[in-house]
Amino acid sequence: MKTANIGHRGAKGHLPENTLASFQKAIDLGANGIELDVHLSADGQVIVMHDETIDRTTDGKGAVKQQPLAVLKTHRIDFQFEIPTLSEVFDLVDRKVLVNIELKVFETAEPVVLLIEKYVLEKGWQYSDFLISSFDWLALEKVRALHAEIPLGVLTSTDLDLAIAFAKVINAETIHPYFHLLTDENVARMQTQNVKVYTWTVNEFEDLHRVTSLGVDGIITDFPDRL
Template sequence: MSFTKVQAHRGASGYAPENTIAAFKKAIEMGADGIELDVHLSKDNELIVMHDEMINRTTNEKGLIKDFTLAELKKLDAGSWFGVKFKNERIPTLEEVLILVKTTPLFLNIEIKAGYRMYKGIEEKVLALLEKHNMINRSIISSFDHYSLVKIKQLNPKIKTGMLYSASLFEPWQYAKSIKSDALHPYYITLNKDFILNAYINGLAINTYTVNDEDVMTKLSRGRVSGIITNYPDKAKKIVSSIQGN
């Protein structure tokens, strides 16, 4: 059994438009262990799966997600930007993804988006959907907004949380303990053997992003990190299996 789990970053986003059902289905086909995705709230408070808070980059419309209703967002083309064969791929809701994934063995890494815009009540809505679909034990909530992670734990201490960060932090396991986080989600360039060892000594998993270089995948697999978050889950699975076994 491989120790390192492969998480498909926004689905298999190297092969299909990110954060779409097409990308999530491709990740399942490629044997990913889990799927990483991002959530925002629409104008009518529906949980929308998309990375950016603006729809400009990945759809045929412009503006902020928060200014569109779900019905309006569902009319947009979220696939043509990636390739002609994905024309009219739609923006999914979190519930649509849960319905897809819950019949598989995969787990979910749900990133609550952070930035200058805060979504009131998003934590309660995410947890309610996970409870509805019996996915609490198969999910981890991550965010760069660590206040959001604290709130998640207050609402449901049973669900796992992952602390996203990009800088090289001094002894982040101490801070992670203070916010009751279960995992560190660092940018991969900040990792080394001592860091990995200390994180494990302190009882924390390490899910690192966004690893698309095969040499880096190999090093991380040999270092036995908990999770590799990648746009190319097929490549990562092949490397992890060759080093750690199936």
């Protein structure tokens, strides 16, 4: 089976991360999935942003959760791009590729589930068009408690054994290990337990070749054109 090509924060190697332009670029470069990060605004909107603050990536300052959507929309990424909402990304993608939503904080779990349910019920999407992942395993437990069908991915940068055990508990579809953790043996072990292996963030040709040779199911990369 062909390895899933998932653009990390869009096509972060080409355009500013977590922007609509970056997500479109990933699609244009042949990605069959995009990965993005979410926080909540002060008025409860699901905002696509990696950091807790907008300081690093925009011309503004302050925590995402302390600013309403209208204020966040006045700031610019790289002097030209708006901060997108998750629904704006869904509208752009329009079921063309998988959307992998990484929950950065626990509080995003329920609003993201509600938004996914809306797109399935009102706009003809399938639950399989989405994948929710997180390092916050409590957030993943919350998603699973709210909804049995939304695919889940367990993120880990350290302990694969724990991730495998937890994936069983919440009936996760995927495990997302840091690529340096991977070996032939542990990739095979995860796959024999009916979970797919989506590894991150793999950018160099040598590393891409190595993880592809291990037979992973998906690769999250800043450069979808290198896969």
